[in-house]
Amino acid sequence: MIRYLLGAILLCSGISKAGGESVPAALVERHWFEARTAHFHIYSCGATQEVAKLSARLEQFRDAYAHLAGSNAVASPPIVVLAFPDHEAMVPFLPLYQDKPVNLAAFFHRGSDENLIVLALATSSSSTMEIIFHEYTHLLLRHNDQIWPLWLKEGMAEIYATFEPFGRGARIGKPIAHHLRLLAKEPLMPLAELFGVDHDSPQYNEREHQGMFYAESWLLTHCLMSGVNPAHKARFGQLTVLLRLGQTPEQAFTNAFHTTLPAMEAELRRYLEHGQFESLPLMVNADLSAPRSFATHGITTVETCFRLGDELVRIDRLDAAEPYFLHARKLAPASPLPFEGLGLIAAQRHKSEEAVHLLKESFQRGSTNFLSYYVSAHERLKLTSNSPDTYTTVKKEVATEIRAELQKSVALMPDFGPAHHMLGFFELVQGEDPKAAEEHLKRAIQLEPENQWYLLSLAQAQMVGKNFDAARRTLESLRLPYIEAKLRSHAEELIKEIGHPAARQP
Numbered sequence: 283m284i285r286y287l288l289g290a291i292l293l294c295s296g297i298s299k300a301g302g303e304s305v306p307a308a309l310v311e312r313h314w315f316e317a318r319t320a321h322f323h324i325y326s327c328g329a330t331q332e333v334a335k336l337s338a339r340l341e342q343f344r345d346a347y348a349h350l351a352g353s354n355a356v357a358s359p360p361i362v363v364l365a366f367p368d369h370e371a372m373v374p375f376l377p378l379y380q381d382k383p384v385n386l387a388a389f390f391h392r393g394s395d396e397n398l399i400v401l402a403l404a405t406s407s408s409s410t411m412e413i414i415f416h417e418y419t420h421l422l423l424r425h426n427d428q429i430w431p432l433w434l435k436e437g438m439a440e441i442y443a444t445f446e447p448f449g450r451g452a453r454i455g456k457p458i459a460h461h462l463r464l465l466a467k468e469p470l471m472p473l474a475e476l477f478g479v480d481h482d483s484p485q486y487n488e489r490e491h492q493g494m495f496y497a498e499s500w501l502l503t504h505c506l507m508s509g510v511n512p513a514h515k516a517r518f519g520q521l522t523v524l525l526r527l528g529q530t531p532e533q534a535f536t537n538a539f540h541t542t543l544p545a546m547e548a549e550l551r552r553y554l555e556h557g558q559f560e561s562l563p564l565m566v567n568a569d570l571s572a573p574r575s576f577a578t579h580g581i582t583t584v585e586t587c588f589r590l591g592d593e594l595v596r597i598d599r600l601d602a603a604e605p606y607f608l609h610a611r612k613l614a615p616a617s618p619l620p621f622e623g624l625g626l627i628a629a630q631r632h633k634s635e636e637a638v639h640l641l642k643e644s645f646q647r648g649s650t651n652f653l654s655y656y657v658s659a660h661e662r663l664k665l666t667s668n669s670p671d672t673y674t675t676v677k678k679e680v681a682t683e684i685r686a687e688l689q690k691s692v693a694l695m696p697d698f699g700p701a702h703h704m705l706g707f708f709e710l711v712q713g714e715d716p717k718a719a720e721e722h723l724k725r726a727i728q729l730e731p732e733n734q735w736y737l738l739s740l741a742q743a744q745m746v747g748k749n750f751d752a753a754r755r756t757l758e759s760l761r762l763p764y765i766e767a768k769l770r771s772h773a774e775e776l777i778k779e780i781g782h783p784a785a786r787q788p
Contacts, residue, residue: 388413432499473535513539595627622644706740741776
């Protein structure tokens with residue numbers, strides 16, 4: 283009996299510690315509406331003209347990047363915007379830190395099924411849009427997420443955060459005043475220290491250090507992209523190439539720019555002292571100021587409750603989300619929406635049987651939510667496993683239900699990578715349609731190339747098909763230094779298995 287490993291693919295995780303919250307009637311009973319543009323779904327109870335202005339700015343940013351990098355670069359799951367009328371209304375929907383709402387003017391939450399922007403219209407100033415553009419840039423540059431060091435990811439996001447359209451073009455890289463003020467007061471971090479910062483570093487996480495890390499990351503990226511040395515601009519793309527080959531950030535940097543870190547530090551100080559920070563023009567073959575399609579329609583209180591509860595689920599505030607779904611169920615027991623929300627909460631609480639039951643109730647009420655079908659199949663499959671993340675062949679009756687739900691999820695949202703991955707993985711485990719398994723896994727990789735766990739599943743499928751050379755090539759890409767340690771270890775184990783004579787026996 284073969285045991286297959288399924289990589290971690292949860293859409294969100296964690297359980298909120300806050301409890302005892304209730305639905306604010308004054309908010310949910312306001313006139314909420316949905317505004318749709320070509321690429322954004324905006325939910326708000328604010329002024330329609332402010333929502334129209336916001337949507338135009340978002341579409342301009344997306345269009346500019348699409349013209350520069352191609353349509354594949356901007357392809358993503360749906361982007362939902364929750365636009366509160368003011369900051370006071372938004373506070374109960376902010377992420378928590380030490381059980382208190384974080385002081386944010388806006389935030390962006392990235393997910394495999396949906397990307398979420400949350401902001402307050404009354405404070406939708408240039409600084410608020412910079413926050414949104416910064417986080418949106420992380421989504422657009424996600425294909426480099428595994429290989430870029432943190433300074434480069436944050437530096438690039440800060441460069442694009444100052445996006446300003448003009449006619450048939452735009453500008454990025456405008457000087458950021460608060461960075462310059464900090465850089466004028468504090469000494470620069472040594473580049474070796476900057477390059478070593480990761481998500482667990484105090485410089486990134488501690489509030490008193492975070493500002494300097496962002497400021498110097500912006501300064502270095504700006505110097506390389508827009509500075510006085512034309513050789514840096516010409517060689518900038520080589521940095522990513524060398525990182526993909528497995529060089530360390532320091533090796534890739536010195537090799538790409540033909541310099542040493544001390545020499546670059548001296549150049550960076552001169553660039554800062556000179557004080558001339560030119561914006562970068564982006565010329566596109568489209569008029570970014572052209573009018574955008576914009577259609578609105580009112581939504582019910584039940585839909586409002588679902589949207590607000592769903593937002594809270596996505597930021598791991600499950601206890602705060604639950605009353606919204608319960609209130610919606612009380613208002614409209616025949617609606618699938620409250621059961622979808624409650625089912626997703628149960629899944630996040632690792633209550634698989636309860637999640638499957640609640641989601642089945644939503645299906646019986648006509649649910650068309652692709653995520654619900656995916657999560658139901660995921661929880662059903664978990665119930666068949668005797669140990670976390672390892673699976674064996676499922677009995678026919680249960681297998682039929684799981685397969686049907688995954689196929690329904692894919693039919694409702696053909697570009698949802700996790701459903702393709704799980705359907706491919708499931709067919710691999712069942713062993714009934716190896717060709718379909720490989721096709722779905724390759725489609726998942728195409729949709730989410732940044733998810734390296736999908737490659738592990740593909741390699742397992744190639745091994746089952748006795749295509750050992752292809753499996754080895756797939757696994758070799760998971761042995762590079764920037765790959766997550768756990769994933770790299772599993773890849774090493776499978777490579778050893780390929781080399782074992784028993785693996786090649788018919």
